[in-house]
Amino acid sequence: MLLRVFKTFLLLSLAQAATTGVTLRNHNKTDGFDGPCLLSEYTNRASCTLYNEVLLCARGFTSNWLTKARYHLISHLKILEWPGYCVNVGHLQSHFPYLRTLDIINSTILKIFKGNFDSSSKIEKITMHDLTSLWEVPASLVENMRHLQVLDLRNNSLRHMKENLIRGPPVLETVYLANNNWDCSDGGLDWLAIENENGTVRNKLADYYQLMCHQQLYRGKPLYKVMDIIRTVKQTCPEMCVCAMTHVVSDAKGTLIPLITANCTEKDLEHPPASLPPSTTTLRLEGNKLTSIGELVQNPQYQTLMDLYLDNNSIQSVKEWEGSEWFSTFRVLSLRGNLLKQIPVYAFDKAFQGNNNIMHVFLGHNPWRCDCHFIPRFQGLLLKYKRVIRDLMDIRCARSDDKTISYVQISTMALGDVCRNSDVNMPISTINIVNLVLLMLILIVVGRFVYDWHKFRATGKLPWISSILP
Incomplete structure (x- = not known):
């Protein structure tokens, strides 16, 4: 007992x-x-x-x-x-x-x-x-x-x-x-997403349209709406990628807006996917064989992306983003481990300054060109946006025979190391020559005006040009 x-x-x-x-x-x-x-x-x-x-x-x-x-x-x-x-x-x-x-x-x-x-x-x-x-x-x-x-x-x-x-x-x-x-994520009830509306299982669920999701990603959202979104994601995800709904929010009218992540990492892709699930906000293309961002800029489906990860590809230039609307609205951009030697600094500065969504940018582990023409402007950009550019320690000069700049961290390097001796004599562009000529002409006109003004006050004689005018 x-x-x-x-x-x-x-x-x-x-x-x-x-x-x-x-x-x-x-x-x-x-x-x-x-x-x-x-x-x-x-x-x-x-x-x-x-x-x-x-x-x-x-x-x-x-x-x-x-x-x-x-x-x-x-x-x-x-x-x-x-x-x-x-x-x-x-x-x-x-x-x-x-x-x-x-x-x-x-x-x-x-x-x-x-x-x-x-x-x-x-x-x-x-x-x-x-x-x-x-x-x-x-x-x-x-x-x-x-x-x-x-x-x-x-x-x-x-x-x-x-x-x-x-x-x-x-x-x-x-x-x-x-x-x-109910947990509407993977391993919960996500299998319901592939069930047809008039399928065997759906017909047995007497209160299907009353079910609510309770786990943190979809808390308080109607289960049937979340299942409809998951079904769409599964049907429209590119074959080489894995797609998942990472979150869902509601607008002022109560319409559900999904946040979709398409993961296409390490698939040996030479081109990005031609299409993505609707409302895809994050695209991961790390570890592929991309050499250009041209298709990313031209494809309208990519304009809704907020986070773009392009690490460890073979991208050599990003000039196509200059003037792009997406470049002024993105949230996260990662270009680590590519073949970038330089970027259009002015375009990056303009985009960053007008982008209210920007959170993180990653530019490390690229073979950056370190000369007096590029580094002063690039270093200024890095320091101006150091709270956004999160991997400053990995942004370094490419390997060089000059040990004073080889693999040196660009944000902290002394400009004297790259702008010395003959490097200081930077080539003068055509536009600068025109500006210098205009400046000289302006100085000549102003100087002549001052001379004539003093002469008129002393002698009362008008300048020669005034005497011949009708």
Whole structure:
């Protein structure tokens, strides 16, 4: 007797700990519990009442219902406030083989089902309500039940569900799933996305349009809308890429706007994908064989991108972005590990200055040209936007025979190391020559005006040019 009391106390303590924050590694898995999970463990505080073939048992089963062969009287079993976190349904079926209806209600500690109902089960309806510690009902629990017609799983804390839970039972007609904490991401209910609107599974879900997503990415969003978006992403994702909806937001009208990531890394691509899923905001093209950004600029589908990762390709020039609308709206741009020697500094400065979305830019591990024509302007850009350009330590001069500049960090290098001796005599461009000529002419005109003004004040004689004008 003392041993039984001790075991009961121990199990109740474990169950209480589970409800206050102890999370089991195999939560809601039939193989996650190695104990006996016996129906006879909770008889001390149990009470059972029989009326019209309905047996109602609270806080366990009384010993008389587990020892006497009166199971033929029971067609409907109601289990209330089950005190443990495990129920052995195999034992339940053997004790009550003639059940037609099974209700498990308000069992807030229950989180594991051990065993499963086999093909001899006569149960036609299962109801589970207010099982607030239950994350998942294993498909194996019911998939062999030949007579199950209704499965009511409303008002629990279910997060995941396997397809076979609904598809498995051969005569299952109606399933209720509302008011649960459904996880709409991969591994949760994402398999519903590939189910046709009039498919077998969808037709069995009586409250499909009432289901809500509860995990952080899609919290509070209607499940059917999220599934529609996931379906579109799966159908429009390029074959060589992996696409996922990383987040979803709502606009002022309540329309869901998905944030899609297309991951096409290390696929030996020489050209970017010709198309992307609608609303793709992040594109990862690292580790491919791209040599140009021309197709990225010209393809209108790329204009909605916010984050673009082009690391470890063979891109030599980015001048196509000069004047591009996308270049003034992007959020993240990564060009690490390419073959860039220089960039149009003025275009980058203008785009960065007018871009209110910009967060991160990465330019490291490129063979930057370090001469007096490029470095002063490039260094000024790096220092001006050092809060945005996040890898300044990796932005270095290319390998050179000149040890004073070889692999030197550009943002901190002394300009005297690149602008010395003959390097200072930078070639004068045509536009600068024109500007110098104009400056000289202006100085001549101003000087002549000052001379004539002084002469007029001293002699009262007008300048020669004034005397011949009509």
